[in-house]
Amino acid sequence: MSTTPYHTAVLCEASLDLLVTTPAGLYVDVTMGGGGHSRALLDRLSSEGRCIGLDQDPDAVANAPEDGRYHFLAANFRYLSHWLDYWGVEGQVDGILADLGVSSHHFDSEERGFSFRYEESMPDMRMNSRAGRTARDLLLNYSEEQLADILYYYGELHDARRIAGLVVSHRATGFPTISSLMEALAPVLPKGGPQLRNKLSRIFQALRIEVNDELGALRQLLTDSVRLLKPGGRLAIISYHSLEDRMVKDFFRLGGFEQPADGLMGMPQLQQRVAPLRAITRKAITPSAEEIADNNRARSAKLRVAELRNADGE
Ligand SMILES: C[S@@+](CC[C@H](N)C(=O)[O-])C[C@H]1O[C@@H](n2cnc3c(N)ncnc32)[C@H](O)[C@@H]1O
Known part of the structure; x- marks a missing residue:
């Protein structure tokens, strides 16, 4: 336990x-x-x-x-x-x-898909795990413009359009895991350290805010x-x-x-x-x-x- x-x-x-x-x-x-x-x-x-x-x-x-x-x-x-x-x-x-x-429980539960620490999880991010759309649903179905708006307003990401473009052009992967999303976004991600964590936090925060309205x-x-x-x-x-x-x-x-x-x-x-x-x-x-x-x-x-x-x- x-x-x-x-x-x-x-x-x-x-x-x-x-x-x-x-x-x-x-x-x-x-x-x-x-x-x-x-x-x-x-x-x-x-x-x-x-x-x-x-x-x-x-x-x-x-x-x-x-x-x-x-x-x-x-x-x-x-x-x-x-x-x-x-x-x-x-x-x-x-x-x-x-x-x-969200609570710490959300970030720390591997299967809930809130944290980029758990690369093999499905990007889910629903606080109510019994209802609604997952972050994966958004990544696969939102228009490039909708994704860019979310990333810009909720994640305060200045390269929101570029990130949204990368998501749309990698949809064929189906984004089954967080690692598949990170691979798609590799061109805009810093190589490591606090800058990488900061960027991923903003991207994940933006998706989470939208998933849970x-x-x-x-x-x-x-x-x-x-x-x-x-x-x-x-x-x-x-x-x-x-x-x-x-x-x-x-x-x-x-x-x-x-x-x-x-x-x-x-x-x-x-x-x-x-x-x-x-x-x-x-x-x-x-x-x-x-x-x-x-x-x-x-x-x-x-x-x-x-x-x-x-x-x-x-
Ligand atoms: C920051 S935690 C609250 C922690 C709590 N104050 C404590 O002492 O443990 C936020 C909690 O609110 C819940 N939550 C967030 N938005 C909600 C909503 N719209 N309706 C109901 N619960 C919500 C989340 O599921 C999460 O458990």
């Missing part, structure tokens, strides 16, 4: 210090993962408090805290409002926590949070990518989204005179050097927290 930890919770104390204002309240951890944040959250709740945990990855269920105050739901958080509506608790939530992206799910969560929280209720989001952090920051400031303009996603735009959420973190909170030394995967984390205004906009 593997002894690798499922995941180490990032910015755990900092996020919960700002999120939990009502120990007897109702909280939702929409990205339960290894359950680190959920367990620490339960520690702060009284016997009347309740917490709902979500994760779209079926592997996560084994980590759900065994606690009468906790209820786990194997679901994508983009459907959170359907569930809360069904249970009749829309507008009654004291706090929502989202710790975005990570920005679409975040956009839905931000929009829905306004209906789900009670006045004074808080939304805490830990993000790991500048696009996510910008969406969160701008949504807190502007309170709505324009329609997607260029086919990828709509950025937040002013929808009403007063944005419904008020940021209570002026700047994003980042992990200490000590936390990063203990857990390298914390290095790009940014935490932002906002509070739902009441009907008077206060």
Whole structure:
């Protein structure tokens, strides 16, 4: 049996210090993962408090805290409002926590195809391994232009067009393994060292964000949070990518989204005179050097927290 930890919770104390204002309240951890944040959250709740945990990855269920105050739901958080509506608790939530992206478990599980360390794996990258398209499906079916857009916007790769061209011209291989993809991309890959790792990380990150529609799910969560929280209720989001952090920051400031303009996603735009959420973190909170030394995967984390205004906009 593997002894690798499922995941180490990032910015755990900092996020919960700002999120939990009502120990007897109702909280939702929409990205339960290894359950680190959920367990620490339960520690702060009284016997009347309740917490709902979500994760779209079926592997996560084994980590759900065994606690009468906790209820786990194997679901994508983009459907959170359907569930809360069904249970009749829309507008009654004291706090929502989202710790975005993938868990260490995803990177460390060979068969899940998230990591270029496992060259013989199929490029899969689905967080919900029971549904949806794999990264291989995208590589084989997206147009060259779609692939280039994804690589450029989600991977911030300036040679996105060249990479997309190489993918399309090597489709006959069927990309059965990560090594077959790396062979196709050899002309644009640095020879080794940190530059190679950096480039592969960006390519893999771009594919993963698209496979899981990570920005679409975040956009839905931000929009829905306004209906789900009670006045004074808080939304805490830990993000790991500048696009996510910008969406969160701008949504807190502007309170709505324009329609997607260029086919990828709509950025937040002013929808009403007063944005419904008020940021209570002026700047994003980042992990200490000590936390990063203990857990390298914390290095790009940014935490932002906002509070739902009441009907008077206060
Ligand atoms: C960074 S980990 C969270 C780790 C967790 N905070 C902990 O303490 O272990 C992100 C988790 O969120 C899940 N996830 C990501 N996007 C999701 C979505 N749209 N809906 C539900 N779960 C999602 C992933 O499967 C992963 O387990």
